[in-house]
Amino acid sequence: MVRAVLLDLLGVVYNGDTPIAGAVSAIERLRNAGLPLRFVSNTTRSPHKAIIAQLTAFGVEVGEEELLTPARAAVEWLRRHGLTPHLLVHPNLEPEFSGLDGANGRAVIVGDAGEAFDHARLNRAFRELVAGADFVALATNRTFKDADGLLSLDTGAFVAALEFASNRSPVVLGKPSPDFFLSALANMNCSAADAVMVGDDAESDVAGALRAGLGAALLVRTGKYRPNDETRFNPAPTAVVDDLAAATDWILTNRAVV
Incomplete structure (x- = not known):
């Protein structure tokens, strides 16, 4: 049922x-x-509140607990592991990670940085990984439908580049991670x-x-x-x-x- x-x-x-x-x-x-x-x-370009505000403007009322994003999952993951983020994400998303200063090391967090993806930022993230930082991908989607109606590169291509260069595999917090789906169901009183x-x-x-x-x-x-x-x-x-x-x-x- x-x-x-x-x-x-x-x-x-x-x-x-x-x-x-x-x-x-x-x-x-x-x-x-x-x-x-x-x-x-x-989506890893917009903060939680902005997504809820957008849905509200469409006429869809959404409670805080009804929306699950990889960024929210990453914040909880960082807190749980006591790690400080090194962010390779869209500038709009950076405030979601404010105040996270863990004592157990650093973690590279990769999302859809959009135009902010450039060699310098990718290389800084790569060097953090080589130095021993944890590797976290908010998502690994290949493409998304952009505002112009055409497909654009999504986070997965850049995660793959860092994975190849560093010879490290990321922890994936968004879809298709099974934990992401199951965490959405956790407080719904519903089996998968x-x-x-x-x-x-x-x-x-x-x-x-x-x-x-x-x-x-x-x-x-x-x-x-x-x-x-x-x-x-x-x-x-x-x-x-x-x-x-x-x-x-x-x-x-x-x-x-x-």
Whole structure:
């Protein structure tokens, strides 16, 4: 039985500064059906409050506890390990990490730095890794749908460069890490087998959720989706649907049996 729903944001609920047609009303339908929601986003350019403010402007009310981002997961990880961050992230995200001065060493934190990715910053991060800093990737997505409607390089390419140069493998805190999905479910009183994930990324959202043990994962044809994405990664999607509105139809139809 479907008892909880995890939703990606970029490419599922909105593109750029515009809600995807039918997405806001679809979320309302899920809430009216009594299904608890968590918004699980791999975005690493915007702080928590800015994402909530953007959703509110779209007409989607989201509680603090309903939004999970890799940055929030990284802050908790740094506190738990007593580490100080060396940031290779977008300037907008840097305030999320303020006041973290651990006594147990340093950790390189890599997110989508956008235009701030340059040789000097990558090289500084590389030297921190060579000196022994921990290596943390907020996400490893290959691409995202940019504001101009075209695909752009995402964090994964830069994480791979640092991994290759340093011969170090990162701890991945965002999707497709199983812990990321399971932490979203932790306070929902729902087993992974009774949850469904909706995303536009067949690798991180869909295959990642299914590997984490979720009962179903739906791939939408909005956002970064390209024809035949559903055939490129395993496990394959439970279903491929046009958009969040269609995903909501599927969820409500399959609430009793998945």
